[in-house]
Amino acid sequence: MEEVLAHRTPLPEKLRRVLSPTGNVGDGVFRLLMFAVALLMLLIVVAMILALASHSMLSLRGFGFQFLVGREWDPVKEKFGALAFVFGTIVSSLIALIISVPLSLGIAIFLVEQAPRFLSRPIGFLVELLAAIPSVVYGLWGIFVLAPFLREHVDPFLERWFGWLPLFRGPITGIGLLTGGVILAIMVTPIISAVVRDVLEAVPDTQREAALALGATKWETTLVVLANGAPGIAGAIILGLGRAIGETMAVTMVIGNRAEISLSVFHPSYTLASVIANEFTEATGDLYLSALIELGLILFLVTFVVNAIARLLVWRVTRQTVGAGMAA
Amino acid sequence: MPQSNRFLRTVMLVLALTIIGVAIACNGGGGGGTVKLQGAGATYPNPLYQKWISEYGKLNPNIRIDYQSIGSGGGQKQIKERTVDFGASDSFVSDQDLKNMPDLLHVPMVLGAVVITYNLPGLSQPLRFSPDVAADIFLGKIKKWDDARIKADNPGVSLPAADITVVHRSDGSGTTGVWVDYLSKISAEWKEKVGAGVSVNWPVGIGGKGNEGVTGQVKQTPNTIGYVELIYALQNNLPVALIKNRSGNFIPASLESVTSAADGALQNTPDDLRVSITDSPGPNAYPVSSYTYILVYKEQTDAAKGKALVDYLWWCIHDGEKFTGDLKYAPLPGEIVKRAEAKINSITSGGRPLR
Numbered sequence: 286m287e288e289v290l291a292h293r294t295p296l297p298e299k300l301r302r303v304l305s306p307t308g309n310v311g312d313g314v315f316r317l318l319m320f321a322v323a324l325l326m327l328l329i330v331v332a333m334i335l336a337l338a339s340h341s342m343l344s345l346r347g348f349g350f351q352f353l354v355g356r357e358w359d360p361v362k363e364k365f366g367a368l369a370f371v372f373g374t375i376v377s378s379l380i381a382l383i384i385s386v387p388l389s390l391g392i393a394i395f396l397v398e399q400a401p402r403f404l405s406r407p408i409g410f411l412v413e414l415l416a417a418i419p420s421v422v423y424g425l426w427g428i429f430v431l432a433p434f435l436r437e438h439v440d441p442f443l444e445r446w447f448g449w450l451p452l453f454r455g456p457i458t459g460i461g462l463l464t465g466g467v468i469l470a471i472m473v474t475p476i477i478s479a480v481v482r483d484v485l486e487a488v489p490d491t492q493r494e495a496a497l498a499l500g501a502t503k504w505e506t507t508l509v510v511l512a513n514g515a516p517g518i519a520g521a522i523i524l525g526l527g528r529a530i531g532e533t534m535a536v537t538m539v540i541g542n543r544a545e546i547s548l549s550v551f552h553p554s555y556t557l558a559s560v561i562a563n564e565f566t567e568a569t570g571d572l573y574l575s576a577l578i579e580l581g582l583i584l585f586l587v588t589f590v591v592n593a594i595a596r597l598l599v600w601r602v603t604r605q606t607v608g609a610g611m612a613a
Numbered sequence: 614m615p616q617s618n619r620f621l622r623t624v625m626l627v628l629a630l631t632i633i634g635v636a637i638a639c640n641g642g643g644g645g646g647t648v649k650l651q652g653a654g655a656t657y658p659n660p661l662y663q664k665w666i667s668e669y670g671k672l673n674p675n676i677r678i679d680y681q682s683i684g685s686g687g688g689q690k691q692i693k694e695r696t697v698d699f700g701a702s703d704s705f706v707s708d709q710d711l712k713n714m715p716d717l718l719h720v721p722m723v724l725g726a727v728v729i730t731y732n733l734p735g736l737s738q739p740l741r742f743s744p745d746v747a748a749d750i751f752l753g754k755i756k757k758w759d760d761a762r763i764k765a766d767n768p769g770v771s772l773p774a775a776d777i778t779v780v781h782r783s784d785g786s787g788t789t790g791v792w793v794d795y796l797s798k799i800s801a802e803w804k805e806k807v808g809a810g811v812s813v814n815w816p817v818g819i820g821g822k823g824n825e826g827v828t829g830q831v832k833q834t835p836n837t838i839g840y841v842e843l844i845y846a847l848q849n850n851l852p853v854a855l856i857k858n859r860s861g862n863f864i865p866a867s868l869e870s871v872t873s874a875a876d877g878a879l880q881n882t883p884d885d886l887r888v889s890i891t892d893s894p895g896p897n898a899y900p901v902s903s904y905t906y907i908l909v910y911k912e913q914t915d916a917a918k919g920k921a922l923v924d925y926l927w928w929c930i931h932d933g934e935k936f937t938g939d940l941k942y943a944p945l946p947g948e949i950v951k952r953a954e955a956k957i958n959s960i961t962s963g964g965r966p967l968r
Contacts, residue, residue: 360785361808424822428829436834458778458834460819534822538829542783542820553819559783563822567686567785567811569710 334585341579343572352579358544360564365576367583369544373462373554374587377536378529380466380550385474386522390511392474393481398507409482416475424538427468432459432539435467440551455549458541463550465540469532473525480524484517485510519599526595530588533558557584646675648921653681654688654701657725657787657842658905661940662701665933669925676921685787686811692717692908698922700908703787704811705887716911719886720926720956721904723934724943726843726871727792728901729854732831733758733773740854741766741863744892744900747856748800750838751779752807753817758836766857773836780830780839783820785811791903792840795891799900843871844941858900859892866899871943874898879948886952902943909960916962923967926957 338345344352348365355366392412396405436459443453488510496506511518533556541553542563557580568574652662659682666678683691685702692700693714705719729742742750746762749755755762759772782789790811797804807813821827824845831839831851843866846853855863864870877895882888892900907926913919930945930953937944945953958968 357814359814360812361810361814425825425829428821428826428833432830433833456776456778458819460830460834537783537822538826542822543815543818555820563784563820564812565785566684567787569686569689569811 334582337578337582337585341575341582343575344579345575347572348576352576353583356544356546358560360568360570360573363570363572365573365579367557367580369546370555370557370560370580371583371587372546373465373540374530374556374558374584375591376550377462377465377469377540377554377556378526378591380463381469381473381529382522382526384467384470385477385525388470389474389477389481389521389525390518392478393485394507394511396478396482397485398503398510409479412475412482413479414475416479420472420532420535421538423468423472424535427464427535427539431468431471432464435459435464444551451548452550455547455551457551458553460539460541460553461549461551462540462547462554465536465554465556466550468535468539469529472532472535473529476528477521477525480521481514481518484514484521487517488513516599519595523592523595523599526591527588530591531558531584532556533562537563557581557587648676648917650676650678650698650918650922650925651696652678652699652701652907653683653691653697654908655685655703655787655905656682657685657703657844658701658723658942661723661937661942664936664940665929668933668936669928672928673924676925678925684785685790686785688908692910695910698909698918699926701906702908703903703905704790705904705906706908714910718909718911718956718960719906720909720930720953721886721906721945721949722929723905723937723945724871724875724890724902725787725791725905726866726874726899726902726943727788727795727840728843728846728851728866729838729840729856730828730831730846730851731838731854732835732852734835736770736852738770739852739865740770741857742854743857744795744799748796748803750777751781751796751816751818752800752803753779775836778834778837779815779818780821780827780834780837781815781818782824782827782840783822786823787811787903787905788824788840788842789813791891791901794889794903795901798889798892847941856900858896858898859894860896860898862896864897864899866901868938868941868943870897870899871902872946874900874902875904875943875949876946879946882949882952886949886956911960912964913960913962913967916965916967919960919962920967923957923960927954927968930954930957 344365348355352365352367353371354368355364356368357364357366358369359365396409400408436457440457440459440463444457447453492509492513493506496509501509536556537559540555540559542555542559543553544555544560545552547554561577561580561584565577568577659680662680666680669678670676680701685704688700688702689706689710691697693710703725706714706717711717729747731740733740743762743766746755746766749762756777757774758777759774763772790809793803793807793809793813796807797809807816819830821830821839824841827839827841828845828849828851831837841851846866853866855865858864873895874890874893877893877898878888878890886904888904890902890904893902909922909926913922930950934944958966960967
């Protein structure tokens with residue numbers, strides 16, 4: 286085969302060697318093709334950043350650094366600042382993770398380690414089904430079911446028992462940062478738990494058998510399994526965080542859409558993705574449009590920075606837990 | 614084996630050629646008389662525009678019209694960049710933008726209105742608002758439902774001693790545009806502090822996305838107040854407040870009172886028909902009303918398209934008006950129909966009139 290190829294297509298020796306260090310042209314072509322695909326990914330990211338930057342030039346020049354620390358967003362007077370949106374984006378995502386990470390880990394541990402087969406299959410299927418529901422459906426459900434529920438039952442409870450914290454003060458409308466965070470938590474839980482389940486399933490049974498053989502309890506065995514899956518679990522959480530930061534429709538329905546920085550989670554807030562989705566279609570005026578596109582650029586950067594921090598944290602934690610797991 | 618292979622190939626070739634041939638024939642046959650018009654813009658009149666397009670298409674199968682409801686801002690942008698044959702907008706193009714496209718015409722199609730809706734359990738009659746009271750509620754200066762000024766407008770109505778929660782649109786919208794245009798006219802403080810536009814920096818309240826978002830939050834949360842499109846309120850049986858107009862009458866929003874707002878504003882209506890009819894002086898005028906426009910260029914580059922467009926617009930403001938009632942849009946007053954006719958008649962191609 287090789288001879289035939291070489292005979293039919295007399296390639297210059299140099300090129301042939303570049304294409305196929307192993308002597309197989311097909312391998313070389315495949316390698317180049319895959320490299321091109323990977324490079325394409327990189328190019329798309331760079332092209333997006335460039336496009337966002339070039340279209341937001343007007344606002345970048347006009348406001349400079351002030352755009353990042355400004356709190357006011359007034360399209361009529363053309364005063365634009367992104368701080369309130371950055372705050373809303375990060376805090377709502379954090380609330381989501383605080384609620385959803387323990388929940389997701391619990392679901393995954395139950396499904397893999399404890400549930401009998403006849404239960405784990407259908408529950409696992411339902412969890413995956415939840416992940417496929419469009420976000421606008423979550424949003425409508427948020428307005429009509431979740432927000433009234435939080436307003437009637439959860440918020441008054443929090444205010445009564447934790448009202449001494451500035452976090453739980455202010456008028457209760459059922460619409461605000463907390464509701465936004467809760468709906469995000471509900472949306473990212475299926476994603477995180479589905480991935481964590483796969484990760485835990487991939488941990489070899491020999492690990493469990495070894496732990497049990499050493500006299501570990503079921504709980505201690507689970508800890509060993511978790512330690513083994515730590516990097517994968519971290520990846521799952523980052524995936525969930527990415528979805529939370531970028532989520533638009535469901536959040537905008539329940540967060541109150543108000544560019545305001547407040548300590549209280551009962552107050553309305555606003556996220557970067559929501560304000561872009563809300564105002565882009567009807568925005569006229571070059572500076573206004575430019576400011577909205579700069580919000581897109583900032584969303585890109587926030588995602589990037591948060592991801593980087595998350596990965597760093599994970600990297601450190603994993604090293605410790607893997608060490609601890611081994612010691613155990 | 615090679616024999617059948619060749620046979621298969623021939624069959625495939627014939628099939629492919631037939632398909633291509635049919636495609637060309639269809640396209641060519643259609644291309645002979647078919648004119649395609651592309652429009653984009655306001656979401657508010659979209660249900661009516663789609664109805665018009667489908668009815669007009671039945672009468673004139675050789676004219677195909679496509680309308681995309683991307684929002685008024687988008688409609689203005691698209692016609693500015695000439696990527697569509699006609700734009701549509703709830704607000705008229707600003708003087709500044711019009712400098713760059715001086716031959717853009719505004720043809721009014723129908724009228725719309727914005728109403729105040731609220732959630733106060735146990736009320737048997739609709740609430741009434743004076744303009745200054747409405748403005749001060751949205752400015753956050755009137756904070757309680759049992760405020761003396763609200764009581765003064767609503768004698769005999771028992772109002773709760775509860776905080777008012779304002780709900781406004783969070784997405785840029787012509788509905789917001791009309792509402793804050795009204796507030797800017799009747800309140801100097803609003804005009805100075807907030808101003809008018811499709812998105813504004815709200816002094817108080819929470820934002821709901823779209824009419825459904827505002828309605829959802831008002832319906833779900835007691836003691837809220839918000840504003841939505843008239844059609845939306847009528848179709849969903851929302852409680853709707855009466856607003857005191859410039860003549861001092863409390864007017865409920867209806868198709869008739871909206872049309873009389875346009876009637877009442879006739880004297881102030883300029884030749885280019887770009888006019889805000891909020892706070893109209895007519896005695897029966899509902900004060901938060903507005904036109905919605907089709908935007909077209911006076912000089913059409915393509916004569917066939919221009920002719921089709923002119924005929925269609927003419928049909929809309931005449932035969933088309935009979936579909937407005939069912940869909941709860943207020944029709945244009947007779948005088949404005951005449952002036953819109955003149956606008957349509959002034960459209961030319963290569964300097965020659967198209968009608």
